[in-house]
Amino acid sequence: METGRSSESPEVPKKGKSKTPRKPKDSILKQKSPAEFFADNKNIAGFDNPGKCLYTTVRELVENALDSAESISELPVVEITIEEIGRGKFNSMIGLADHERRDEALYDDFETAKAREKRLAKEARVLEIQAKNVALGKKVKDPAATKAVKGREASYYRVTCKDNGRGMPHDDIPNMFGRVLSGTKYGLKQTRGKFGLGAKMALIWSKMSTGLPIEITSSMNSQNYTSFCRLDIDIHKNVPHIHIHEKGENKERWHGAEIQIVIEGNWTTYRSKILHYMRQMAVITPYAQFLFQFVSDSPEKNVTIRFTRRTDIMPSVPLETKYHPSAVDILLIKRLITETSKQTLLQFLQHEFVNIGKSHAERLIGEMGPDFSPKMSVKSLTPQQIVRIHQLFRQAKFDDPSGDILSPAGEYNLRLGIIKELHPDMVATFSGSAQVFEGHPFIVEAGVSIGGKDVKQGLNVFRFANRIPLLFEQGADVVTRTAMKRINWNSYKINQTQDKIGVFVSIVSTKIPFKGTGKEYIGDDISEIASAVKLFSNAAISSNQKL
């Protein structure tokens, strides 16, 4: 039965087909640069709002710093400073005179004399009521806290990150920062980066929010000069716009990089996320030394935290590997054919994939059909033949890829990290052997701790993917769900709500199977990983219980 509101039942509007016929402008086909795309869709890379932008900028710089030091087997020393810059200071920095307001009525916070009178009267009334309540011993809310302050005024921050890494080749610096989709991380290996956008997004954000360039100082091992580069990015052309690019003396034979960028941010809303990030990074990277500083004109807001190094043992660097035959799509096979230096199909199969030996390759070619032969030119394969190879790769059996090229934190390091940052009463860790998901090897390491300093009651989940902390979208993550629902804490005589429980799970892989576009969590539906997480967490706890 349809019983519409009689007064508003579907009445046909009086006008014709379209309520108000409007002529849309004729559409013109335009081409956007990748930099413009990411400026418009910056949330894809974690630049959602000023607060998150500050967080993600710190993250990208810290992770680049670690990558850089590790790539030359140097124990990382990373110093990160966030300096709050008031508007007056910001304006004087950019050479803009600070302006007194003259035409008050132009401003958003302007009130007419009448409105002001009204507000003051209201405030007086509120204070009166409060005074009464205080006299009666009632709890009083801060009236300011109930009003949402419309914070349209921007807050500016200078973020500086200094490392002792490999530095960058002088000539590459402009493109490494000022050209989106340019990078070195595009081979197949375990990497910290999620999209390979890194510091470029921070530069785009500085361009949007402050218009100020990024400054890079860098020197490579045994270079007798330092490189200095001040640049921004031409968003429309996606090319670096260089202000200064020069060499200086390197008397101290320093190597590493120092990046400085001024952006809009919001320390108040993202303070705790940034500090959590630093602490979790210290847990998973106990061989690094971090100095984190927040500096402002209000000394009471300042923060200095030193995360000390507790070991000299670094995980080996992840190695670049070839693709597993079950992890490639048609497009990728075509790309490998374009890029290979091999001549024949046999050589191609044997050398451009893992786990295909010569005799195996010969058998596979035999199976492909009569129009294939080991000696045929791989570059002459037809699209149909490539589809055939792809189909066979899907159906055929191959040995699992090896986990040797991965770089897990290591049980020793995970354990040390937990102990040094949480000071738990008990800690147990477990490291699994390599497993495989869709042709990519992965390793799961787990730790469980009880008690500790600055640990809240109940479950504290620490999630790491390729040795970076994951802080967002925790609820849907396989680790959180496993810890909350699939581990019978009671059976270990652990009280899930009363005890201070730390659950630490680190997953490394050549391809982390992130779910969700933000790459902030691993889906609960990948049984290979869910069971490894459960198994190793249980193994960690039960080994602990045997004490």
Next chain:
Amino acid sequence: METGRSSESPEVPKKGKSKTPRKPKDSILKQKSPAEFFADNKNIAGFDNPGKCLYTTVRELVENALDSAESISELPVVEITIEEIGRGKFNSMIGLADHERRDEALYDDFETAKAREKRLAKEARVLEIQAKNVALGKKVKDPAATKAVKGREASYYRVTCKDNGRGMPHDDIPNMFGRVLSGTKYGLKQTRGKFGLGAKMALIWSKMSTGLPIEITSSMNSQNYTSFCRLDIDIHKNVPHIHIHEKGENKERWHGAEIQIVIEGNWTTYRSKILHYMRQMAVITPYAQFLFQFVSDSPEKNVTIRFTRRTDIMPSVPLETKYHPSAVDILLIKRLITETSKQTLLQFLQHEFVNIGKSHAERLIGEMGPDFSPKMSVKSLTPQQIVRIHQLFRQAKFDDPSGDILSPAGEYNLRLGIIKELHPDMVATFSGSAQVFEGHPFIVEAGVSIGGKDVKQGLNVFRFANRIPLLFEQGADVVTRTAMKRINWNSYKINQTQDKIGVFVSIVSTKIPFKGTGKEYIGDDISEIASAVKLFSNAAISSNQKL
């Protein structure tokens, strides 16, 4: 207290600094094309796995079809067909001989004679037990259902979408499909598209999964020819690779487009999502006629659903608008300066933004400071001066942008859509006036229904953003949360768990404040929207109660 497991307490590994010192390859700076980036990160655009790829392909084609018909004020007629293609058929389509297996031991599903014997014995045992259980009247599980079939074999689908829209200019067709980040949707207006990637991602996916080109047939109003184009995309160069591009006769004076693409997919897992999507689209677009068909070799799997048109009243097309001064960043101001045809600062302010009249512009310029004047050349503004303008835009007060350029579904249409697809016992709708969030106008419309056909008990939430259904990440969405937690259903004598309740909320805006990277939900923290959703839902229900 640290009580590590004695057997595995932090023992320093024996080797040096790095467990196994490896030399990483020297990194080479590479440039990726935007098409390559999206091929590598296709989940950003909703192409997560074969099933989701099929869903998103359908979505993109349907939404393009609606946009196209609406842009010429034509009542949309959209026909979408998914044809399942078995491997044999697929291979004969691409001219690949179907291959018999010869070397059985190569395959993933190969079993040795011994393994086969073992399996058969086990299966016999299971059947025996089952037979016993059946005899005893026990419930029996299908043994096949408990085994997860490792479905590595691909399923292929031909997706065809035909519309009666404006068609495409003959010469633009290749770039509209074969060049990522090329498009017409880049002005500021309400659009259905989320990233402007549309059918291009479907083409990239076809390239990855089947290697087959896309086929487009199109004709524009009063063209005496039809365009036919078969193309794929050169991912590395991000340019279309044209196979055929020719004109044919258009005797019937047809206008519209027909797109055909063959991709890997998974109908089984995404069937219900695709059907939900179509039904919700029919609710919000009651002036369109949809024919959805799924066709396969197994007739029992086939689906034909016709969503009939119930009204000839179309919402007016959304109009392109200028930016509101409080919605621009520094980069955007710079872009507007580059693109403007105006000479002076005064003209620029007056004509490139909404809600700045001439005298207002003059006052703003006066407030900017002594180095600004109405007649100064806008193209000569220094970066500092642009920052000053941006700061003033942040602080100054402007009238809210008008909602006139938006195109809400309309209360009449929302109501009709609900009635025609759900056949509820009661329905009530409410349409709000335009509001504003961060300089962008938005309009919220809400509907509530009780009872109906194919409606499950409890809350059924239908969410729409710019008139497309949002099906994923429902839990965190402002509409779901409002319906579940902030509406006191009891007070309306509605039982939240027993009654069949439909909650419909449609939001349109020049910028939907999506949260999360996938643009699948609207955050619960934007109070402007949360309160509008609550208010209008309540208004809808209570108007209903007054009957």
